[in-house]
Amino acid sequence: xxxxxxxxxxxxxxxxxxxxxxxxxxxxxxxxxxxxxxxxxxxxxxxxxxxxxxxxxxxxxxxxxxxxxxxxxxxxxxxxxxxxxxxxxxxxxxxxxxxxxxxxxxxxxxxxxxxxxxxxx
Amino acid sequence: xxxxxxxxxxxxxxxxxxxxxxxxxxxxxxxxxxxxxxxxxxxxxxxxxxxxxxxxxxxxxxxxxxxxxxxxxxxxxxxxxxxxxxxxxxxxxxxxxxxxxxxxxxx
Numbered sequence: 324x325x326x327x328x329x330x331x332x333x334x335x336x337x338x339x340x341x342x343x344x345x346x347x348x349x350x351x352x353x354x355x356x357x358x359x360x361x362x363x364x365x366x367x368x369x370x371x372x373x374x375x376x377x378x379x380x381x382x383x384x385x386x387x388x389x390x391x392x393x394x395x396x397x398x399x400x401x402x403x404x405x406x407x408x409x410x411x412x413x414x415x416x417x418x419x420x421x422x423x424x425x426x427x428x429x430x431x432x433x434x435x436x437x438x439x440x441x442x443x444x
Numbered sequence: 445x446x447x448x449x450x451x452x453x454x455x456x457x458x459x460x461x462x463x464x465x466x467x468x469x470x471x472x473x474x475x476x477x478x479x480x481x482x483x484x485x486x487x488x489x490x491x492x493x494x495x496x497x498x499x500x501x502x503x504x505x506x507x508x509x510x511x512x513x514x515x516x517x518x519x520x521x522x523x524x525x526x527x528x529x530x531x532x533x534x535x536x537x538x539x540x541x542x543x544x545x546x547x548x549x550x551x
Binding site for chain 1: 476478487489490493499531533536538539540543544
């Protein structure tokens with residue numbers, strides 16, 4: 324069974340940094356592209372970032388480019404999102420996602436339970 | 445960026461009703477369109493991928509259709525557990541892979 328478990332969220336002051344982790348299990352992590360999606364509570368969904376299988380190709384939404392860094396450790400079956408220079412508008416639940424198929428670089432078909440990040444003074 | 449326009453934004457219906465939700469893309473996305481269901485406090489759940497393929501374990505009352513710019517999600521006979529918010533997402537070509545704004549389905 325595919326499992327994605329996020330951790331690392333919490334309350335952080337504007338301008339601060341936070342690193343989210345996503346522990347993956349139930350599949351061969353190193354063969355799938357991975358994606359982060361976020362959702363302001365009670366609002367819509369926003370695609371944030373994706374990373375290829377070996378971590379050499381990364382893509383970001385304009386809203387986080389230059390501030391967030393996606394990475395992965397295939398030996399630890401873990402996906403990361405390093406978030407710097409956090410702003411109030413980054414407040415959201417952050418989801419780790421995976422596509423159904425290994426060849427799909429864009430799908431968000433399996434979702435973790437989410438990790439809430441609150442940026443506030 | 446490709447814009448996804450979902451309609452309606454909210455919908456009231458009754459158990460047993462047939463319901464259709466639409467999603468329109470600002471440019472052709474072939475069939476790179478997924479549908480999700482989300483209940484309060486939960487992560488989205490995949491219903492339909494590739495515009496019309498039913499995800500394993502999803503009841504057959506859910507169906508998807510469309511290609512190019514216009515897509516529909518149909519629930520043939522609403523059940524009490526179907527009252528939720530529904531989102532579409534396009535995954536055509538390069539990111540960002542944008543979502544529709546959601547349709548809240550209420551009793």
